[in-house]
Every structure is written in structure tokens, then in C-alpha cells.
Amino acid sequence: MGDYVNVKELFGCDVFNDSVMQERLPKKVYKELKKTIEEGKELSMEVADVVAHEMKEWAIEKGATHYSHWFQPLTGVTAEKHDAFITAPMENGKVLQSFSGKELIKGEPDASSFPSGGLRATFEARGYTTWDCTSPAFVRHDAAGGTLCIPTAFCSYTGEALDQKTPLLRSMEAINTQALRLLRLFGNTTSRRVTPSVGAEQEYFLVDKEKYMQRKDLVYTGRTLFGAMPPKGQEMDDHYFGTIRQRVSAYMKEVNEECWKLGVTAKTQHNEVAPAQHELAPIYAPVNIAADHNQIMMRILKKVASRHGMRCLLHEKPFAGLNGSGKHNNWSLTTDDGINLLEPGKTPHENIQFLLVLTCILKAVDKHADLLRESAADVGNDQRLGGHEAPPAVISVFLGEQLEDVLEQLISTGTATRSKTGEKLATGVKTLPDFMKDATDRNRTSPFAFTGNKFEFRMVGSKDSISACNVVLNTITAEAFKEACDILEKAEDFDLAVHDLIKKYATEHQRIVFNGNGYAPEWEKEARRRGLPILPSMVDAIPALTTDKAVELFGEFGVFTKTELESRAEIQYEIYAKAINIEAKTMIDMATKQIIPAVIKYTTVLAESINQVKAVGPIDVSVQMDLLKKASKLLKEVNSAMNKLSKLVDQVEAHPEGRERAVFCREKLVPAMEKLRQPVDELEMLVDKEMWPMPSYGDLVFEP
Ligand code: ADP
Numbered sequence: 033m034g035d036y037v038n039v040k041e042l043f044g045c046d047v048f049n050d051s052v053m054q055e056r057l058p059k060k061v062y063k064e065l066k067k068t069i070e071e072g073k074e075l076s077m078e079v080a081d082v083v084a085h086e087m088k089e090w091a092i093e094k095g096a097t098h099y100s101h102w103f104q105p106l107t108g109v110t111a112e113k114h115d116a117f118i119t120a121p122m123e124n125g126k127v128l129q130s131f132s133g134k135e136l137i138k139g140e141p142d143a144s145s146f147p148s149g150g151l152r153a154t155f156e157a158r159g160y161t162t163w164d165c166t167s168p169a170f171v172r173h174d175a176a177g178g179t180l181c182i183p184t185a186f187c188s189y190t191g192e193a194l195d196q197k198t199p200l201l202r203s204m205e206a207i208n209t210q211a212l213r214l215l216r217l218f219g220n221t222t223s224r225r226v227t228p229s230v231g232a233e234q235e236y237f238l239v240d241k242e243k244y245m246q247r248k249d250l251v252y253t254g255r256t257l258f259g260a261m262p263p264k265g266q267e268m269d270d271h272y273f274g275t276i277r278q279r280v281s282a283y284m285k286e287v288n289e290e291c292w293k294l295g296v297t298a299k300t301q302h303n304e305v306a307p308a309q310h311e312l313a314p315i316y317a318p319v320n321i322a323a324d325h326n327q328i329m330m331r332i333l334k335k336v337a338s339r340h341g342m343r344c345l346l347h348e349k350p351f352a353g354l355n356g357s358g359k360h361n362n363w364s365l366t367t368d369d370g371i372n373l374l375e376p377g378k379t380p381h382e383n384i385q386f387l388l389v390l391t392c393i394l395k396a397v398d399k400h401a402d403l404l405r406e407s408a409a410d411v412g413n414d415q416r417l418g419g420h421e422a423p424p425a426v427i428s429v430f431l432g433e434q435l436e437d438v439l440e441q442l443i444s445t446g447t448a449t450r451s452k453t454g455e456k457l458a459t460g461v462k463t464l465p466d467f468m469k470d471a472t473d474r475n476r477t478s479p480f481a482f483t484g485n486k487f488e489f490r491m492v493g494s495k496d497s498i499s500a501c502n503v504v505l506n507t508i509t510a511e512a513f514k515e516a517c518d519i520l521e522k523a524e525d526f527d528l529a530v531h532d533l534i535k536k537y538a539t540e541h542q543r544i545v546f547n548g549n550g551y552a553p554e555w556e557k558e559a560r561r562r563g564l565p566i567l568p569s570m571v572d573a574i575p576a577l578t579t580d581k582a583v584e585l586f587g588e589f590g591v592f593t594k595t596e597l598e599s600r601a602e603i604q605y606e607i608y609a610k611a612i613n614i615e616a617k618t619m620i621d622m623a624t625k626q627i628i629p630a631v632i633k634y635t636t637v638l639a640e641s642i643n644q645v646k647a648v649g650p651i652d653v654s655v656q657m658d659l660l661k662k663a664s665k666l667l668k669e670v671n672s673a674m675n676k677l678s679k680l681v682d683q684v685e686a687h688p689e690g691r692e693r694a695v696f697c698r699e700k701l702v703p704a705m706e707k708l709r710q711p712v713d714e715l716e717m718l719v720d721k722e723m724w725p726m727p728s729y730g731d732l733v734f735e736p
């Protein structure tokens with residue numbers, strides 16, 4: 033039974049969680065800490081010292097030698113700096129291991145090389161990490177040994193957020209305050225906290241490591257920049273939910289175990305639509321924990337892949353022509369006493385509180401569609417959104433038959449008197465149970481879909497942090513709740529007022545509801561007619577961050593200052609330009625050093641063989657000639673496209689950093705890259721496979 037896994041024992045065994053704290057901390061200290069975690073009370077240094085000491089003792093027992101303030105700067109990945117627990121040797125030459133409250137609470141990484149969008153001049157490189165005690169510390173084991181990782185927020189010397197976590201925590205405060213106000217209006221006096229709950233489904237690809245290493249595009253950019261479609265793609269749909277190959281099963285088993293050890297509730301795994309594509313979803317958790325756990329999960333997915341001779345691709349679009357990867361963000365609002373504000377119940381038309389919550393969210397999404405779109409903007413996602421496999425770059429809301437019908441009743445007659453119910457689904461087989469169908473079918477094409485008791489935001493890229501979209505969801509909903517509460521708290525006749533408000537919101541924001549096929553080309557036309565923002569590229573989306581509307585929204589709820597928003601926009605532009613520039617340079621490198629030489633070799637061999645055949649006698653060499661002509665023509669195209677791209681790359685630096693450079697990359701580099709790719713992909717179909725200098729799509733996705 034060497035392989036027997038006791039999940040109960042394994043789960044959370046490397047986490048300094050509530051039960052560990054309860055067991056190890058003196059009662060008084062435990063209580064104080066809980067108050068900080070649950071009510072945001074300030075933590076005294078005495079308490080911090082005790083917690084730090086116990087945390088260290090526990091971590092050392094788990095094999096930790098170092099501690100690290102673990103944070104999420106705006107690079108999109110996590111960052112950490114490791115310090116050993118050891119202190120200066122004592123007189124007898126031995127060392128002690130210590131860890132103080134101060135070291136737990138505050139860290140000061142040299143922050144000058146993290147993006148700050150101008151917030152922190154390099155000479156003023158101070159940045160602080162502060163312990164986020166709402167997300168538990170954990171011991172991570174890897175090649176570096178055991179490290180006590182302490183989740184932290186990262187701010188500048190002047191208190192501006194330099195990370196993903198700080199605004200997320202701020203937005204949680206905002207939604208908590210406003211949602212409690214709303215609940216009180218409906219007579220709820222017992223709930224003490226409202227927290228956004230999030231379950232993030234993570235998609236990824238697995239490819240063989242040896243083959244991966246032979247593709248510079250994958251190594252440098254995370255996606256293939258060249259590559260012709262194999263004879264078989266995903267058209268048979270035979271991979272989706274298909275039997276999981278043994279090599280991948282072994283991988284998933286280890287991923288699950290590593291996740292469980294760190295308290296990450298890895299729950300559902302299956303093959304996805306594209307060959308070599310898979311998905312892993314945890315059980316939903318409070319959003320700040322969900323965001324941390326998603327980062328941990330991505331790291332585990334990568335680390336375990338290496339151990340199995342594979343590479344995990346988290347890029348949004350590793351292969352043109354195959355489905356890309358996303359991260360579905362399932363979002364709901366839950367009270368500390370277990371009420372889900374997005375639960376419609378069996379008869380939503382009678383559930384006034386739900387209808388108010390729902391119409392507030394419609395209003396919020398309609399008003400701030402541009403911000404929600406921006407929150408999912410990342411360089412890789414530009415390749416995926418709107419590709420007829422992922423939501424289009426237009427925000428709309430899918431409500432489903434039942435709720436749409438309730439809203440229509442509200443809008444047309446002023447009251448909703450009935451809810452469509454699910455029918456019985458007869459299986460037609462005696463031994464199979466009949467069951468009640470959901471009142472609403474799924475719509476997989478909508479970017480923001482109501483799925484029973486939660487909204488699923490499907491635009492987020494697979495590589496991206498889920499923080500940004502949840503900051504937006506929390507804050508825009510807080511604003512809508514606030515505006516509703518401002519009116520309703522003053523109303524003389526509450527029932528009448530709330531009824532009118534629901535009707536008003538439903539009517540005014542009906543345009544954001546779309547239940548049709550979001551992949552259909554007609555939808556874009558219709559969206560344009562409705563006046564919904566269409567923002568195809570990241571570069572088009574970034575300006576949403578700094579509109580007056582956004583500054584007002586985030587300022588009102590203390591989530592972002594204007595300066596913070598401007599810095600974030602700046603960073604986004606920089607990230608975009610840098611990433612595209614790297615892609616362009618990688619293409620040039622591959623074309624120059626690998627592709628063009630391979631084609632030259634191929635044409636030379638062809639030409640030589642033509643001569644040799646001709647020498648034998650009057651034999652027809654028209655096929656060889658034809659191939660030679662085609663290949664030579666394409667080679668010329670490659671060369672000229674590459675020269676054009678090179679010239680453009682040389683001009684990048686001449687454009688000032690920020691928006692101007694990003695726009696240049698988007699408008700000039702991206703099309704020039706496509707121009708280079710075309711003839712190369714055609715050549716791949718022509719040239720002798722033995723001579724093609726890198727593994728093909730077929731090699732990568734069908735035999736990992
Ligand atoms: P589906 O198949 O409908 O996409 P699943 O039940 O597989 O839904 O759940 C997808 C993700 O949504 C999981 O991470 C799950 O934990 C999460 N989830 C389920 N209910 C909620 C909820 N009320 N709030 C937030 N997330 C939820």
C-alpha cells in the first residue's frame with residue numbers, strides 16, 4: 033500500500049492554519065489574532081512576537097530553514113526573498129534560530145526592480161511587505177528546502193499599492209460595508225460580514241519537456257509563434273472529458289497531493305477541449321485566499337510537470353488554431369452565517385432581495401463594462417479573446433431563461449408573478465432515475481454568466497492573477513449597492529421603493545443582458561448597436577483604468593487613488609510593449625538561425641537531386657522543380673517579411689515608453705509578425721519533416 037494517500041492527514045499538513053494556531057498559541061494570543069483576522073483589529077507587537085515564535089517553531093518542525101515574505105507584485109507572478117532563521121553565532125560558535133514579530137509583520141525587499149509605473153523613483157526604492165494574516169502561512173518544500181512562506185501585501189514607502197493583493201483586500205472591505213447595509217434593509221440583523229467567494233477553474237497544457245526545449249518560442253514567450261496545424265486538431269472533440277493518459281494521471285495525482293498539503297482544495301480535474309489541454313478547479317474560498325491559492329496552484333502545476341518530464345504551459349494561447357486556456361472566475365457573495373446573496377431560491381420572482389442584488393450587478397456591469405474587460409487584459413489573452421472559443425472582447429451578461437423571463441415581466445408589467453421551473457427530464461431508461469432539469473441551460477459563450485447561485489466571469493486569462501477582475505467585481509458591485517442603499521434607506525415606503533428601483537435598474541440596464549451565442553459574428557454588430565464597449569486588444573482596454581468614471585469609483589471606496597490607477601495603466605503598457613517586443617525578436621531569431629537555414633538546405637538538396645536525376649537521362653523532374661520553385665518563393669517571402677519586422681523592432685525604442693510604445697507594438701509589430709508567420713507555416717507543410725528544425729504542433733500535442 034505504498035501509494036495509499038490519506039487525504040485527511042495530508043490536507044493542510046504544511047499550513048499554519050486555524051487548528052494549528054489554536055493548538056499552539058496561548059489562548060489569549062489566539063483570541064487576539066482571531067480578532068485581527070476577523071474584525072481587522074490592529075495587532076500588538078507582543079502578540080506578533082508570540083505568533084512569530086510559534087510559527088517558527090512549527091515551521092522548523094516541518095523542515096523549514098528559511099522564511100519568506102511572499103507577495104504578488106505587478107509582474108503577474110509571485111515574488112519572494114528568503115532569509116534563514118539563523119542569528120549571529122553565539123560565543124560557543126553555535127547559532128540560534130529566531131524570528132521576531134517585527135520580522136513577521138514587516139519586510140523590506142529591495143523593491144527598485146519591481147514595476148511601479150513611476151510610483152517609486154529608483155532612488156526611492158523603499159517598498160514594504162506587510163503580513164496579510166487573513167491568508168495562512170505555509171511551508172513550501174522544493175529544491176531550496178523548506179521555506180516558511182508568509183503571504184504579504186506590498187506597498188511603497190508612501191503607502192501606495194505596488195501589488196495585486198492590497199487593492200483586493202481594500203475592495204473586500206468596500207463590498208462588505210455596502211452589502212451589510214443592503215442586508216440590514218431587508219431586516220437581516222445577524223450577519224456580521226459579507227465576503228466574496230471565488231472558485232477559479234484553471235486551464236493548462238502539458239507538453240513533453242524535450243520537445244518544449246527545442247522550441248525557442250515556447251521557451252522565451254510561452255507560446256508558439258510558428259506552427260502549422262496537424263492533420264488532426266480538436267475537430268473530433270475526442271479529448272474533452274476523455275480518458276486521462278497514464279502519464280498525465282500520475283502527474284495530476286502528484287499535483288493534487290501537493291495542493292492538498294498546502295491547503296489548496298484541488299477538486300475537479302479533467303481533459304479539456306484541445307488535445308493536451310487539462311483543467312483543475314478548487315473548491316471556492318474567500319477571494320483573497322482563492323487568489324493566493326491560485327498562485328500556489330499555478331506554481332505546483334509547473335513544478336510537478338518538470339518532475340514528470342513535461343512542461344506545463346499556462347499561456348492563454350500556446351497554439352494557434354487550438355483552443356486557448358482561461359481561468360473561469362466563479363464569484364458569489366456570502367455572509368459569515370452562510371447566506372449566499374446570489375441564491376435565487378426556487379421562485380426568484382418572489383425573492384426581492386435577490387432581484388435587487390441581481391439588478392444592482394447588471395447596473396454595475398453595464399456601467400463599468402470597460403473596467404471589467406480591462407481586468408482580463410493581458411498580452412496572451414489578446415490571442416484568445418474573440419477567437420470563437422473564448423468569450424468575445426465585449427462584456428455582456430447571461431442570465432438564462434428563467435431569470436430573463438422574470439426580468440421581462442418586471443420591465444413590461446412592473447411586477448413579476450411567476451418563475452419558469454425546470455421540467456422533469458425523462459431518461460427513457462427504466463433503471464436510470466428521471467431527474468429535474470435545471471430551470472436554465474448553460475451558455476458557454478458568455479463572458480459573464482449566471483450559473484445558478486454565482487456569476488462566472490470567463491474572460492480571465494489562464495496565466496493571469498484573478499485579483500484584478502475581483503477588485504473590479506467587488507468595487508463596482510459595492511458602488512451599485514451603495515447607490516441603492518442611499519435611496520432605499522431614505523424611502524418612506526420601502527416595499528414600493530425597492531420594487532420601483534428593481535424595475536428601473538432592469539429597464540435601464542437591459543442592454544447588457546445577452547443570452548444568445550457570444551461567438552457569433554452577428555453579436556459584435558448587435559453589441560455595437562447597443563453601444564456596448566468593444567475593446568479587442570489590451571492596448572484598447574487599458575485607458576479604462578484612468579477615465580474620470582474609474583477614478584471616481586475607486587477613489588470613493590478607497591481601492592485605488594488616481595496616482596495608483598495611472599501607475600497601473602503605465603505598467604500595463606510597459607508589459608505589453610516588452611512582451612510583444614520579445615515575441616518579435618524571438619521570431620526573427622528563429623527565422624534567421626533555424627528556419628531560413630533549414631529551407632536553404634532543403635532547396636539545395638532538391639536542386640542537387642534534380643541535377644542528379646537529369647544526369648541519369650531524360651526523366652520528368654517537374655514535381656521536384658515545382659517544389660523547388662514553391663519553396664524558393666516562400667523563402668523569399670520569409671526573408672522580406674523578416675527584414676520588415678527587423679526594421680520595426682529597431683524603431684521600438686524610439687517611441688517613448690508607455691502608451692505610445694504599446695500602440696506602436698500593437699499596430700506595427702503585431703501585423704508584421706503575422707506576415708512573417710504565414711509563409712513559414714506554409715513552408716512547414718512543404719519541407720521534409722526530417723529537415724524542419726523544430727517539433728511540429730502534432731509532435732507537441734499528440735504525444736506528450
Ligand atoms: P460548473 O461546472 O458549473 O462550472 P462547478 O460546480 O464545477 O461548476 O464549479 C466551478 C467552480 O465554481 C468551482 O471552483 C466551485 O467551487 C465554484 N463554486 C461553486 N459554487 C460557488 C459559489 N457559490 N460561489 C463561488 N464559487 C462557487
Ligand code: MG
Nearest residue numbers: 233360362488
Ligand atoms: Mg465552469
